[in-house]
Amino acid sequence: MKIGMMSFAHMHAYSYANHLKNMRGVTIAAIFDDDVKRGEAASVKYESTYFSNMDAFLAEDVDAVIICSENNRHKEMVLRAANAKKHILCEKPIATNKEDALEMIAACERNGVILQIAFPVRFSEPIQKCKEMINSGEIGKIIAMRTTNRGQNPGGWFIDPEAAGGGAVLDHTVHMVDVMRWYLGKEIKEIYATIDNYFMDENIDDAGLLTIEFEDGTIASHDTSWSRFSNFPAWGDASIEIIGTKKTVKTDAFGEKIMLHKNDHKSLEYIFAGKDMDAGLIEDFIDCVQNNREPSITGYDGLKAMEAALAAYESAALRKPITL
Amino acid sequence: MQILVGKSENIECSLTKQIKKASSKIEADQYILDGSDQLLFIDKSAFDVNMVDEKDHVIFIPGAVLLANPNVWKENCNLYFGLESGYGSKKLLETIKEKASASKGVFRMRNTVPMNEYEYQAAEDLYILQQTFGRVVKIYGKSAKNNEKTMYHAIYSVTFANEVMAHLEYTGVEGDEVSFEMEWSSRDIVIDFSQPEAEFSIDLILESAKKAESNIVDELVSLLDRVKGGCSQ
Secondary structure (H helix, E strand, O other): OEEEEEOOOOOHHHHHHHHHHHOOOOEEEEEEOOOHHHHHHHHHHOOOEEEOOHHHHHOOOOOEEEEOOOHHHHHHHHHHHHHOOOEEEEEOOOOOOHHHHHHHHHHHHHHOOOEEEEOHHHHOHHHHHHHHHHHHOOOOOEEEEEEEEEOOOOOHHHHOHHHHOOOHHHHHHHHHHHHHHHHHOOOEEEEEEEEEOOOOOOOOOOEEEEEEEEOOOOEEEEEEEOOOOOOOOOOOOOEEEEEEOOOEEEEEOOOOEEEEEOOOOOOEEEEEOOOOHHHHHHHHHHHHHHOOOOOOOEHHHHHHHHHHHHHHHHHHHHOOOEEO | OEEEEEOHHHEEOOOOOEEEEEOOHHHHHHOOOOOOOEEEEEEHHHOOHHHHHOOOOEEEEEHHHHHHOOOOOOOOEEEEOHHHHOHHHHHHHHHHHHHHOOOOEEEEEEEEOOOOOHHHHHHHHHHHHHHHHOOEEEEEEEEEEOOOOOOEEEEEEEEEOOOEEEEEEEEEOOOOOOOEEEEEEEOOEEEEEEEOOOOEEHHHHHHHOEEOOHHHHHHHHHHHHHHHHHEEO
16 A cells, blocks of 8 residues: 655654554655655655655555644645545644534545544553443443643644644644543533643643533543643653543553653653554554545544634633533 | 541541540530540531530531531631641642742642532632632533432632632542542643542641631632532533
């Protein structure tokens, strides 16, 4: 299978490309990036052909593309890739507004191509283990969930409101909202949020607390931020606690770790020791394309997660709960 | 006689007091403790509010218990607050003040309380948190129960005047392990504390308890009204 990479603006592109390179029967056949230096470097690293022209890239014989551009460029790239009949894995968030997301979903449906959204947390083994416990009835009926996704400020275009469409709240909320929707099989009914800038001197949000109610009455809290500083022992977390009628369970997608203590400026370091969730995401997407099946994480899933984050911004601005 | 009302599982032994335990008012009446180093402990579930009518008693009750019976308090009542009565929670709040000025940050707390008491506990906790984070600006809450109403979870989203946003969460689960957790994030600072269950020190309770004066009672009742007004089910 031939895969094309569209932009390395998002750092996840390197992780996805590393996994593609290790997969038998898969090649990174072409790389497009409008940042010439970055694109050429990637083409050398992944032994691929670099294109600075998107049309020329899309004319190549590739089965699917992985889009890792700035958030506000997802729409343009998805529409053009879909029109070129390429299956698509698009980095999250799907878009920066609802209209763009709907247009992207419609374009993929019209062209008969797969649109999968990159929510790798679904492929974390501890997160999947909880899903199995829910499905087996071991946890009972879910009453509430407590989630966190706190990480380091990624900098660059992530802190440009135009390119990113939002700060930490958009960047991180989509992951855990997707996991909660997946666990419950229900949609969000209402969101109340407090959003602010506490952790850096940039004109973009870096802290948010969301209070969520799902359509079945389940409630949830979500703590999202870029609060983890450079000397923090780990990048951050993606944790969930599920309070069920039979059992309460708690897990963290980054929870499998080795603790390294050293006589250094950063005296404690957590070294992730679990299976790389990005590998599961990429394997799933390749399998989806090979078998031409419905993606496990659809464009609609991406839309609903993004809607939740956008509702949080609206709630914080109006200082009242927003009904979805 | 000094009488301390509390949840027996949460109370640690005292280094300074000799403790006698009573499980009912009748049993309590049988004790005569005269020494200043002696204290009678009554489990919250056995506490009879009529005991406050006996003027010879000096009673220490949790703020949440007073809120459940706001009209029976007397001048011989002293209020204590869970967040000031455990070494971990007290130290965490002190550390937030010392290391992070208790401003421009995110505070999260999760605790376990008996069914139907979470609103009282939230009001009690807010009273103490106001002393660290400034006055409560806004409260928004959600709660959920199971069909049998034997367990629940409540989430309060609170903003404080010192530019602090907070989630206070309370769970009532029968026979399950739910930890007591508190954490703080602000610029270049992360502070967290957790233990299997909230534990209170008798010595800290006696040291930090406040006379149940009308200004404190009024403030607690006002916070309870705001908690109830901010919560939808």
